Amino acid sequence: MRIIIRNTSGKPIYEQIKEQIKEAILSDELNEGDMLPSIRQLASELKISVVTTTRAYSDLEQEGFIVNIQGKGCFVSPKDNELVREQLFRKIEDGFAAAINAAKIAKLPEKELLQILKSMLEGNPYE
Known part of the structure; x- marks a missing residue:
């Protein structure tokens, strides 16, 4: 999965991350049980704040797309x-x-x- 951040999109960065991960899940690029990059790893790769990636992952978890297993990481939830x-x-x-x-x-x-x-x-x- 590749996430592309566009500074000219007018959307907040966390929203761009969230939308791209959702799209990857809905299009079966990411499947149930697939592990996402850690919050710190994604922040480092994208050269953005950990707070920003935390917000994206938190929103995705609240919406039921991913699950955060303490000490193990974030994984794609079973598709509802x-x-x-x-x-x-x-x-x-x-x-x-x-x-x-x-x-x-x-x-x-x-x-x-x-x-x-x-x-x-x-x-x-x-x-």
């Missing part, structure tokens, strides 16, 4: 299908919101927007 479904649902909503905003700016009629969606669902995005 409802949790995965909720995260993917949120991602879909965000994508739709961005598409709708772009359609409004382009003054694209609802009918055309729905046709684009239908074409994409059928696997023909350029028809």
Whole structure:
């Protein structure tokens, strides 16, 4: 797993770390039981504060993505299908919101927007 920090993203660093680890878990790049780098190791690799990595890991643990076993480290939690479904649902909503905003700016009629969606669902995005 590779984490890339972008100073120009406008998002706090801990949020960028959290999102990238979540994405790795949801995409099966990281699987149940996989060990994450230690908080200190990740902070050192990314050249950031231990406080920042601690915040990212703490948030991930609160959201149920990882578990911290005292003295052993942080591991990917078993996937809760409802949790995965909720995260993917949120991602879909965000994508739709961005598409709708772009359609409004382009003054694209609802009918055309729905046709684009239908074409994409059928696997023909350029028809």
